Every structure is written in C-alpha cells, then in structure tokens.
Amino acid sequence: MSIGRGPASGKTASSDKVLWLWSQFLLDSFAWIVSIVLAVFLRYEMVLDPSKIPGIIVLCAIAIASQFAVGSAFALYKGRYSFGSFHEAKLLVIVTVAVSAITTVALLFFGISMGIARGTGIIAFPFACLFMAAIRYLKRMYVESKAKPGEEAARTLIYGAGFVGKSIVTRMCNDPQSPWLPVGLIDDDPAKKHLRIVSVPVLGRMEDLPEIVARTNATVLLIAIADIDAKQVRRISDAVAGLNIKVLVVPPLKDMLTGGSDFSFREVAIEDLIGRQPVDIHVDEIAHYVKGKRVLITGAGGSIGSELCRQINEFEPRELIMLDRDETGLQSTQISITGQGLLNGKDTVLADIRDAAALEEIFLDRKPEVVFHAAALKHVSLLEQYPEEAWKTNIMGTLNVLQAARLADVQTFVNISTDKAANPTTVLGHSKRVAEKITAWLAQQTGLKYVSVRFGNVLGSRGSVLPLFNEQIRNGGPVTVTDADATRFFMTIPEACQLVIQAGAIGRGGEVLILDMGEPVRILDVAQRMIAMSGKEIDIVFTGLRPGEKLHEELIGIGEDDSRPLHPKISHASIDALDPHQMSLEEWKNRQHLPLASNEPESAK
Structure with a gap:
C-alpha cells in the first residue's frame, strides 16, 4: 500500500474524492429523471403528452433537490460509508423512500396544477432505487477489476x-x-x-x-x-x-x-504435520516462585533461553538478568522483550560460563534468587570431533554456574538437559548426563531445589531438524535423513520452556523431570511431508547414523524410575549424584564410549 509523499498528494486524493462524490450525486439525479419520465410514461399508458413536460421538469427538480437535501442529511455524499457496501445500500433505500414521499406529498398538493398524476412519485420509487443500485454495482465491478492482482501473481x-x-x-x-x-x-x-x-x-x-x-x-x-x-x-x-x-x-x-x-x-510447520498436542501444563498457576524475584538465565540469546526470558518476563520478576557470551543473541532477546536493543542496561550480561571467576563476581553482585541454566553446546557431530569443548562448556561450565549459585545462595536452580542424557552414547549425551549428576550432587550438599529438566528435540530451535530441512528445501535439496527408520521425540519451544518453569516449582532437589512427549515420530515421514508441502521435487539422501547416534531416542534411562506424583505427564526420576572433585577430563574422555555399565567414572555409578 503506497503512502502519499506530501501535501500535494494529499490534496489530490481529497480532490478526487470530492469529485467522485459530486459525480455520484449527478448520477443519482439522472436516475431520478429517468425514473420519473418512465413513471409518467407508464402511468399514462405509454403515451407522453408534451403538455406534461413542464410538470415533469418541476417534479424532477423537486426530486433532485430532495435527493441532495436528504442524502446530505444522512451523509450519503460525504464518504462516510464504504462504497457499494451493505450499509450504503440500506441508506440508499432510506433516502430513496424519503425522496419518493416528498414528491408524493408535492403531487398531492400541486399535482393538478402540474398536470401530473399523484401516484407518479410512488411509481418512480422502485425504478430510482434500482437505477441507483445498478450504478453503484457497475462502479464497484469496475473498481474491483482494477484492484485485482496482476497476472504475475x-x-x-x-x-x-x-x-x-x-x-x-x-x-x-x-x-x-x-x-x-x-x-x-x-x-x-x-x-x-x-x-x-x-x-x-x-x-x-x-x-x-x-x-x-x-x-x-x-x-x-x-x-x-x-x-x-x-x-x-x-x-x-x-x-x-x-x-x-x-x-x-x-x-x-x-x-x-x-x-x-x-x-x-x-x-x-512440523507441528502441523506430526499431530502432537502440547501438554496442558498451566504454568501460570505454579510460576509464583519467580514473581518479585531476581531471576538469572544463562544462554539467554539461544532458542530456549530467549523464549524462557520472554515467558519469565510475563510473571513480573523483580529483575530479569539475561546472560550469554553471544552479544547478537542477547540483543535479539532484549529487542523481543523491551522493543529496543541498546544493550546499555543491567538486564543484559556478557559473560562466558567457562569463566568461573567472572560468574562468581556477577552472582555475588546481582544476587539472583532463581537461576535457569540453558547455556550449552549441543551439536552432536561437532562435539564428537571436539569432546574437550563439551567438557569445558557442558560439564565445567555447568559446574561454574552451580558453584556461583551456591556462593550467592540461589534458592532454585534448573539445569536444562536433553533426552540424549538417557543411556548416553554420544559426547553430548555423556556431557549432559554428568551435568545432571553434578546438579544432583549440589542439591544434596545444599538441601535446596537444584533440579534438571530433560526433553527431546525442540521444534524450531537452532540446530533442530526443522530449520535444516527448510533450508535444504529452499536451496532445492537434497534433504538429508540419517536413516529411514530413525525416530525422535518432538516438542515446541514454548512447551519446553513451560516445562522448565514448572520444574522450578514442583521439582525436588536432585531430581530430573521428564515430559511425556507422546509417540516418537519417524524423521523420514517429516521430511517427505515437508517436501510435499513445498511443491518442489526434492530428493532425499540417507547419510547413515552418525557415530554414537541412536536409531530411537529414549527419555528415561536404565535404572531410572518413572514416578509421576504431581502431574500425569511429568516424570520425576532420581539419579545418582556425582562429586565434581572426583571428575577428570582424561578419565571422562577415556570412558565415554565404553558400554553403559562402565562409561562413567566409578563414583558416578
């Protein structure tokens, strides 16, 4: 839709509108002239006596003057109603009835002197109404034909x-x-x-x-x-x-x-296709623990962290502290919440969770009461190549956040984990499982509500299958699928964040909370349906499972219980705690690819 460039264009549009309204009045006047002539012609058995022409002229003048007066009174010629709309049609009938009544009254008193039958106004009414409506209909058809999209659409x-x-x-x-x-x-x-x-x-x-x-x-x-x-x-x-x-x-x-x-x-979107209905968590009923509190969120620039910030902000925390090492991600999150991205307030904190000293200084200075830990590395293939990075961020970084939280006397701590931590077979899974265990250890040490939350693939998050398939389809393919039988659990970003918030309310120290995500979905089915919806001919290429990658993901590991004491769709699993002082990088690297019974430090079993 174009916008006028200045006063001149505004005056032109106004002049065009006035011109159209006056032309509409002239057309309505012409409709009355034709209707009255036709009414006289029919009234006198289709014979038009020249002696009646002066009377016809006077009657037409009365009708035209009445049309202008009544039409102006009802704003018919002031552009108040949409052209050709039902409201204008209703008003047109009202005005025409009024004009017909005026002409009939005039004929009752002066019809004999005018030489015109007193019923002429009534006979002219339906014709006038029909002609005026027809003029408007033709005008509307013309306008709509000009307004239609072009052939290139x-x-x-x-x-x-x-x-x-x-x-x-x-x-x-x-x-x-x-x-x-x-x-x-x-x-x-x-x-x-x-x-x-x-x-x-x-x-x-x-x-x-x-x-x-x-x-x-x-x-x-x-x-x-x-x-x-x-x-x-x-x-x-x-x-x-x-x-x-x-x-x-x-x-x-x-x-x-x-x-x-x-x-x-x-x-x-994938959620339109897979048919999984989000679990009704009613998070607004249990999020009281963040209202009026100082809340800190790590990884605030990521997919989960940013949505978590937006949802937490709705519960009116005393202070929302968004921490991330990605300045662009922080700015995007701030814009989505405040409408501006100046990055000059205390709500954004630029820091790396690998920097223990910086975290301790931030926590002691800002005194958060609730912490949501969403910062992590999560790409399976990259972490298989660089396992030390998983150690530095997912394990030691989590430990740094936990220790800083302990120093600042944080009362509620929620660690965001993944379904890959259940019976782990990849570097990512092992690192997140250790993060769960050291969170449980600190819960034992403090007696406070330090819990973990575990869920599957989050639709639309960075690195998930949805944006990958969309980009591959946009580029003309091929779409890559690991295995024809591979399945995964799916949930939406808002739903994942609701689970995280609820975990802080109903979780007990040291527990891992797991959402019942329904039936797993075959990745090949998702790819095929997305290609069909795109309207393109795209090939699917099977790349094979990556090292350590499972054909079917699991939510609950071997030996973990599946009790659901508070919500029928949320499991509370207890896991063994791991003293972080007994961890070492070399031992972790050496053991992570061994069978499950011996793939962790002895203290973790």
Missing part, C-alpha cells in the same frame, strides 16, 4: 470457504499489489458447492484437488481454516503429493486483523 487455491477464507479472498481481490491471485475455493461442505466470493467460485472438494489444480494451473494452495488439526493437514499433504503445488497456512486471525497490508502466510 501466483495462482492460488483457497482451502476453506468459511469466514477466514472469505476474508482472505476479499482482501486478495482488492489489493493490486497482492502476490496471490485467487482462482478458486475448495470446501468439503456440499452446501457451498455453488458459492462465489467476490466472483471466485467454489470448485469442489478435497478429493477433486488434482483435477482442480490441472484446470486452474494453480501453484499455491492456501489452508484458510483456523485451528486446523494435524490429521487434516496430513490429508492435504497426501492430496498434493506430486502436484508441484506449494502449501501455505494462514496466520492466526488476530494477526490478519492487526497486521495491516503486510500480513503474510507461513509455510506448514
């Missing part, structure tokens, strides 16, 4: 002819800058078979999609159904397979209503 099918679908089609057809040109609607409701929305017809049902795509040459399918379930999305995915049509999903209705002309549609 993507030919788009809309799935769903309900309220959302109607709103989108109307908006597309009235925006010449729209990149989408609606060519048809699809709806499974038989009652909508012959429906048309702004001249766009309902062409059929979902099973007719292949034939409809071929007939319309559509390249985009837009799902315009609010809160569509995953089963229906999968059905659509199967229907478009091989049709080379891109599938998009509408944003929430509130975004469409408040997004101005810039709202857009998103591509289908």
Whole structure:
C-alpha cells in the first residue's frame, strides 16, 4: 500500500474524492429523471403528452433537490460509508423512500396544477432505487477489476470457504499489489458447492484437488481454516503429493486483523504435520516462585533461553538478568522483550560460563534468587570431533554456574538437559548426563531445589531438524535423513520452556523431570511431508547414523524410575549424584564410549 509523499498528494486524493462524490450525486439525479419520465410514461399508458413536460421538469427538480437535501442529511455524499457496501445500500433505500414521499406529498398538493398524476412519485420509487443500485454495482465491478492482482501473481487455491477464507479472498481481490491471485475455493461442505466470493467460485472438494489444480494451473494452495488439526493437514499433504503445488497456512486471525497490508502466510510447520498436542501444563498457576524475584538465565540469546526470558518476563520478576557470551543473541532477546536493543542496561550480561571467576563476581553482585541454566553446546557431530569443548562448556561450565549459585545462595536452580542424557552414547549425551549428576550432587550438599529438566528435540530451535530441512528445501535439496527408520521425540519451544518453569516449582532437589512427549515420530515421514508441502521435487539422501547416534531416542534411562506424583505427564526420576572433585577430563574422555555399565567414572555409578 503506497503512502502519499506530501501535501500535494494529499490534496489530490481529497480532490478526487470530492469529485467522485459530486459525480455520484449527478448520477443519482439522472436516475431520478429517468425514473420519473418512465413513471409518467407508464402511468399514462405509454403515451407522453408534451403538455406534461413542464410538470415533469418541476417534479424532477423537486426530486433532485430532495435527493441532495436528504442524502446530505444522512451523509450519503460525504464518504462516510464504504462504497457499494451493505450499509450504503440500506441508506440508499432510506433516502430513496424519503425522496419518493416528498414528491408524493408535492403531487398531492400541486399535482393538478402540474398536470401530473399523484401516484407518479410512488411509481418512480422502485425504478430510482434500482437505477441507483445498478450504478453503484457497475462502479464497484469496475473498481474491483482494477484492484485485482496482476497476472504475475501466483495462482492460488483457497482451502476453506468459511469466514477466514472469505476474508482472505476479499482482501486478495482488492489489493493490486497482492502476490496471490485467487482462482478458486475448495470446501468439503456440499452446501457451498455453488458459492462465489467476490466472483471466485467454489470448485469442489478435497478429493477433486488434482483435477482442480490441472484446470486452474494453480501453484499455491492456501489452508484458510483456523485451528486446523494435524490429521487434516496430513490429508492435504497426501492430496498434493506430486502436484508441484506449494502449501501455505494462514496466520492466526488476530494477526490478519492487526497486521495491516503486510500480513503474510507461513509455510506448514512440523507441528502441523506430526499431530502432537502440547501438554496442558498451566504454568501460570505454579510460576509464583519467580514473581518479585531476581531471576538469572544463562544462554539467554539461544532458542530456549530467549523464549524462557520472554515467558519469565510475563510473571513480573523483580529483575530479569539475561546472560550469554553471544552479544547478537542477547540483543535479539532484549529487542523481543523491551522493543529496543541498546544493550546499555543491567538486564543484559556478557559473560562466558567457562569463566568461573567472572560468574562468581556477577552472582555475588546481582544476587539472583532463581537461576535457569540453558547455556550449552549441543551439536552432536561437532562435539564428537571436539569432546574437550563439551567438557569445558557442558560439564565445567555447568559446574561454574552451580558453584556461583551456591556462593550467592540461589534458592532454585534448573539445569536444562536433553533426552540424549538417557543411556548416553554420544559426547553430548555423556556431557549432559554428568551435568545432571553434578546438579544432583549440589542439591544434596545444599538441601535446596537444584533440579534438571530433560526433553527431546525442540521444534524450531537452532540446530533442530526443522530449520535444516527448510533450508535444504529452499536451496532445492537434497534433504538429508540419517536413516529411514530413525525416530525422535518432538516438542515446541514454548512447551519446553513451560516445562522448565514448572520444574522450578514442583521439582525436588536432585531430581530430573521428564515430559511425556507422546509417540516418537519417524524423521523420514517429516521430511517427505515437508517436501510435499513445498511443491518442489526434492530428493532425499540417507547419510547413515552418525557415530554414537541412536536409531530411537529414549527419555528415561536404565535404572531410572518413572514416578509421576504431581502431574500425569511429568516424570520425576532420581539419579545418582556425582562429586565434581572426583571428575577428570582424561578419565571422562577415556570412558565415554565404553558400554553403559562402565562409561562413567566409578563414583558416578
């Protein structure tokens, strides 16, 4: 949508509007003249006596003056109502009835002297109303034909002819800058078979999609159904397979209503396909322990850490301290919370969790009461090549944060772990398992609520399968999958952060809390459906499992209990504590790839 460049453009637009309103009045006046002449012609058996012409002229003058007076009184010519809208049509009928009444009253008193029958005004009324409506309809058709997107716009099918679908089609057809040109609607409701929305017809049902795509040459399918379930999305995915049509999903209705002309549609996300319903945690009922407290979050610039900052901020902590070594990530998080990224306040702290002295100074100075530890290295392949980095960050870095928290008398500490720590087979898994164990050890030493939280793959987080597949598809492929049978657990970033917050409320010192994430999902199925939704022909290449990588992930390790005392979807597992003074890098490196029974220091068993 263009914006006027100055006073001149504003004056031009205002002049055009005034000109159109006056031209509309002139057209309405012409409609009355034609209607009155036609009424006289019909009233006198289709014979027009020249002697009646003066009376016709006087009656037309009365009608035109009345139209102007009544129309002005009801703001018909002041641009108050949308042109061609229902409200304008209703007002037009009211004004026409009023004008007809005035002309009829005039004829009752002066009809004999004018030589015009007293019922002429009543006869003219339906014709005047019809002609005025027809003029407006033709004008609206002209405006809409000029406002439609150009031929370069993507030919788009809309799935769903309900309220959302109607709103989108109307908006597309009235925006010449729209990149989408609606060519048809699809709806499974038989009652909508012959429906048309702004001249766009309902062409059929979902099973007719292949034939409809071929007939319309559509390249985009837009799902315009609010809160569509995953089963229906999968059905659509199967229907478009091989049709080379891109599938998009509408944003929430509130975004469409408040997004101005810039709202857009998103591509289908994994959560739309896998059908896992987020666990209803009701975190707002148990997050009282952060309200009015000083809360510190490590890794605040990462995917989990930044969302955690946003959610914690909603619970009105006394102070939110965001710590990270990535200054760009910190700035992005600050912008998402405060709307500005000046990085000049005390809410952002630039530090590395490997620096024990710096952490102790920060903790003793800021005195946090609640700590969420999200900082970590998490890429499996890189850590397999550089295990010492996992030791320095995931183990010693966690120990540094724990010791600083102990010095500052932190009352609640939540360590964010991973499902790879259950029966670990990779450097990442082993390092996070040790982090869980030293967290449990410090909980024993302090008697405070120091807990860990373990969950699976987080949809949309950096390094997860979703952005990887999206980027590979965007670049034309191939999409890489480790193994055709590989499965993983999935959860959303907000859901993961809700679990983290809840862990600080219901966890007992030394426990690992684990969310029931439902059934695991086959990675190949996700890749195939994402490719189908993209409308592209993309190859899938199997790369094989990486060293130590599992075919199927686990959430609960061997020997860990699965008690659920407080929430039916959250397990509380007790793990053995590990005294960090008995750890050494060499021993950890030497033992991490041995069988599970001997893959940890003796003190960890």
